Amino acid sequence: MRARYPDDEGFVEREGVRVFYEVYGAAEPTILFLPGGALVPSRLWKGQVPYFARYCRVVTFDGRGTGKSDRPQDPAAYAEREFVADAIGVMDATATQKAIVIGPGRGAQRAALLAAEHGDRVLAAVMYAPDDWSRRDWVEAFLSPPKERYGDGWDRLSPNYFRRDFAGFAEWWTGFSFPEPHSTRQVEQGVEWALDGDAETFMASAQGSGLSGDSLVELAGRLRCPVLVICGERDVVGSPALAERLAEAAACGLVTFPGAGHQPGARYPVRFNLVLRDFVEEVMRAEGRLPPARRAASGR
Amino acid sequence: MRDGETTRARYPDETGFVEHGDGIRVFYEVYGDSPDVVCLLQPWAVNHSRSWRAQIPYLARHFRVLAIDPRGNGRSDRPRDRAAYSRAAHVRDVVAVLDATGTERAMLVGVSPRAALALALAVEHPDRVRAIAFITPQLWIEEDFVRPFASGSHERYEGMGKLNPHFWTQDYRGFAEWFAEWTSPRTHSTRQREEFVRQAMETDGETLVAATIGFEMYEREEALELARGIRCPVLVTQNGGEAMYPKHTSGPLAEATGGRLHVFEGLGPLVASRWPVAMNIVLREFFESVRAAEAVSERVA
Numbered sequence: 145m146r147a148r149y150p151d152d153e154g155f156v157e158r159e160g161v162r163v164f165y166e167v168y169g170a171a172e173p174t175i176l177f178l179p180g181g182a183l184v185p186s187r188l189w190k191g192q193v194p195y196f197a198r199y200c201r202v203v204t205f206d207g208r209g210t211g212k213s214d215r216p217q218d219p220a221a222y223a224e225r226e227f228v229a230d231a232i233g234v235m236d237a238t239a240t241q242k243a244i245v246i247g248p249g250r251g252a253q254r255a256a257l258l259a260a261e262h263g264d265r266v267l268a269a270v271m272y273a274p275d276d277w278s279r280r281d282w283v284e285a286f287l288s289p290p291k292e293r294y295g296d297g298w299d300r301l302s303p304n305y306f307r308r309d310f311a312g313f314a315e316w317w318t319g320f321s322f323p324e325p326h327s328t329r330q331v332e333q334g335v336e337w338a339l340d341g342d343a344e345t346f347m348a349s350a351q352g353s354g355l356s357g358d359s360l361v362e363l364a365g366r367l368r369c370p371v372l373v374i375c376g377e378r379d380v381v382g383s384p385a386l387a388e389r390l391a392e393a394a395a396c397g398l399v400t401f402p403g404a405g406h407q408p409g410a411r412y413p414v415r416f417n418l419v420l421r422d423f424v425e426e427v428m429r430a431e432g433r434l435p436p437a438r439r440a441a442s443g444r
Numbered sequence: 445m446r447d448g449e450t451t452r453a454r455y456p457d458e459t460g461f462v463e464h465g466d467g468i469r470v471f472y473e474v475y476g477d478s479p480d481v482v483c484l485l486q487p488w489a490v491n492h493s494r495s496w497r498a499q500i501p502y503l504a505r506h507f508r509v510l511a512i513d514p515r516g517n518g519r520s521d522r523p524r525d526r527a528a529y530s531r532a533a534h535v536r537d538v539v540a541v542l543d544a545t546g547t548e549r550a551m552l553v554g555v556s557p558r559a560a561l562a563l564a565l566a567v568e569h570p571d572r573v574r575a576i577a578f579i580t581p582q583l584w585i586e587e588d589f590v591r592p593f594a595s596g597s598h599e600r601y602e603g604m605g606k607l608n609p610h611f612w613t614q615d616y617r618g619f620a621e622w623f624a625e626w627t628s629p630r631t632h633s634t635r636q637r638e639e640f641v642r643q644a645m646e647t648d649g650e651t652l653v654a655a656t657i658g659f660e661m662y663e664r665e666e667a668l669e670l671a672r673g674i675r676c677p678v679l680v681t682q683n684g685g686e687a688m689y690p691k692h693t694s695g696p697l698a699e700a701t702g703g704r705l706h707v708f709e710g711l712g713p714l715v716a717s718r719w720p721v722a723m724n725i726v727l728r729e730f731f732e733s734v735r736a737a738e739a740v741s742e743r744v745a
């Protein structure tokens with residue numbers, strides 16, 4: 145059951161790969177919620193969609209490899225430029241001229257790439273819980289030889305492990321995403337989503353996608369639209385240090401959620417939505433599409 | 445804000461203490477400014493007014509809300525003397541809060557064993573009670589509770605056997621933690637359990653024993669006879685599961701009062717804390733129906 149169902153949905157197809165999108169609401173502006181890593185479908189945004197659909201138009205899509213989208217097994221199909229082209233395809237299919245784009249985790253790169261390479265389609269960009277796919281401990285774990293036993297740390301990010309026990313991998317990864325107490329529902333939901341995928345699709349996506357932190361920082365420095373960076377203070381999957389570098393490079397605001405992990409949007413949706421809404425209103429005000437007094441008049 | 449308390453969705457507009465001559469100070473909070481007043485009666489002293497934390501901000505947008513800490517917990521005093529916890533003393537506490545807040549008549553919400561307090565108020569002060577919502581009420585001590593409670597001291601206490609005053613004074617935290625698990629057994633209830641234990645640990649085993657034994661519950665027939673005499677609108681709610689007690693009072697009480705029995709199908713125990721939206725909507729609709737019915741009778745008169 146959902147708090148709100150889409151007003152429109154469909155698929156876009158590029159080079160034989162079908163990507164599933166949904167549209168909610170009708171008001172200006174459009175917020176395009178981008179896909180994150182390979183373990184979460186667009187339902188990741190369930191805490192945001194019903195709220196923003198009341199004020200804006202919301203477009204989401206399942207990243208290739210997740211949800212109702214196709215699951216190609218070729219790593220090349222998961223290159224970041226493919227995700228960006230999917231996003232443009234979805235914008236075209238939904239007649240979205242311009243959008244405020246927000247990318248979570250791996251998706252932070254997609255938001256930055258979209259804004260840098262398709263400036264005419266992006267009103268503003270939010271990089272949320274950015275991760276660094278080239279970080280040393282991940283690369284080492286990914287390339288490590290098979291082991292008898294795996295601990296509770298990053299060594300589980302080895303194909304030798306997640307191909308052997310994908311369920312154990314899904315639980316471990318989701319647990320790392322939610323260090324906050326009282327997250328049992330978010331963890332349960334995250335594991336369920338992850339188990340909708342499989343080890344080979346994850347493997348292909350892991351090999352194909354991801355920029356290094358340095359490339360992302362370089363990209364952030366080139367952005368000319370309004371930008372916001374959001375991260376959780378205790379995020380170990382994403383990187384608060386990278387978030388700081390990105391905000392510095394883009395000369396933009398950084399909102400850090402105290403005590404939060406990788407998904408403040410799922411764990412603290414109300415606070416997260418208020419932060420994002422403030423940013424959306426700021427952008428619209430700067431565009432001259434929202435009178436400056438609106439919030440003051442409605443506040444009490 | 446109290447020690448160890450997390451931030452609140454809404455803070456009271458006014459707080460205060462009442463004291464009606466026996467030296468015991470009782471704390472209350474006021475939220476909102478509607479002429480229609482909802483009084484969230486004090487719960488059993490294992491918890492205090494923050495057990496209504498998920499109801500207060502919602503109800504306060506539609507009504508004026510009074511919340512009261514019970515004798516024995518919260519910011520109210522914690523006498524160790526059983527006599528200080530009589531039903532009559534609790535009734536006087538509520539009337540004193542109504543007086544202090546300029547409340548002529550209030551719509552009451554009474555929960556579990558303190559539903560008996562709502563009944564007493566309706567019987568003794570009918571002019572102050574505009575309506576009553578009984579939440580999983582207990583007016584007499586149901587058989588399932590009498591057995592462990594009166595079974596004396598044991599080597600070990602297991603399951604419902606922990607509903608035993610000897611255990612409370614011996615290992616109060618153990619009791620609080622078990623009770624929290626027992627009343628919030630569903631998945632994704634870790635926050636509810638934590639909050640329950642936090643409130644429980646604001647008092648101690650001796651105080652809880654005094655507060656439990658000192659409050660005179662009714663006899664079954666006496667309670668139902670009094671309930672038949674209630675003239676204000678009544679709502680009785682019961683959780684949908686069979687797992688949690690009390691469960692033998694709501695049906696007879698609804699029948700005796702002619703009030704509506706609302707069963708939260710598939711939900712429970714502790715609907716108010718675990719499924720607050722479901723509880724809040726039922727309460728709001730009931731109180732709005734009371735207001736609407738009065739408006740109609742005024743026009744007719």
